[in-house]
Amino acid sequence: EAGVAQSPRYKIIEKRQSVAFWCNPISGHATLYWYQQILGQGPKLLIQFQNNGVVDDSQLPKDRFSAERLKGVDSTLKIQPAKLEDSAVYLCASSLVGGQGTDTQYFGPGTRLTVL
């Protein structure tokens, strides 16, 4: 079974530029998550989708970050404009059902973003 796919794996941009990350979850998984992992910290949830609807985006900086999950499968996370403090690894995860404590999240390899 294929895992969660993400691209690109690495991205270097200058501040105030825009960037987009792509995620393809495990086939059949209804729930998709985007996490931000700053160096030296644990991952922090940015947004959670259930199918193509947003369940939780309380920690998403909506003035510069946006995300969509069209057709309830792939998802794109965008940052515009980027700031230096956005340098981090962006992890995508998926789970089968969502909304249940016993549902396990599976993570992709992440995209490492460096903002200069």
Add this chain to the structure above:
Amino acid sequence: AQSVTQPDIHITVSEGASLELRCNYSYGATPYLFWYVQSPGQGLQLLLKYFSGDTLVQGIKGFEAEFKRSQSSFNLRKPSVHWSDAAEYFCAVKGGGGNKLTFGTGTQLKVEL
């Protein structure tokens, strides 16, 4: 709100020695607990999870963890560490019916040959 504390930022052990990584959680009811491992440049891989039942949980790669409600702990153990276990380890808690994972800050494991 739920939270996780991993008191040890770095741990160094010799290959073949035993390992224990500490994790303390804060949550009002019975939590769902997880340990993930992250190798350099890789995503998070699930080692094991605890939902209910037997408080000693077996995972992949020879790891186990014990849930102790009285101590609000979920420590990860391995009897004999291999050099390939060098990585960062994250404890996470999920509360109740929601699916939001809250992670600790991680413990970086170094294995000396």
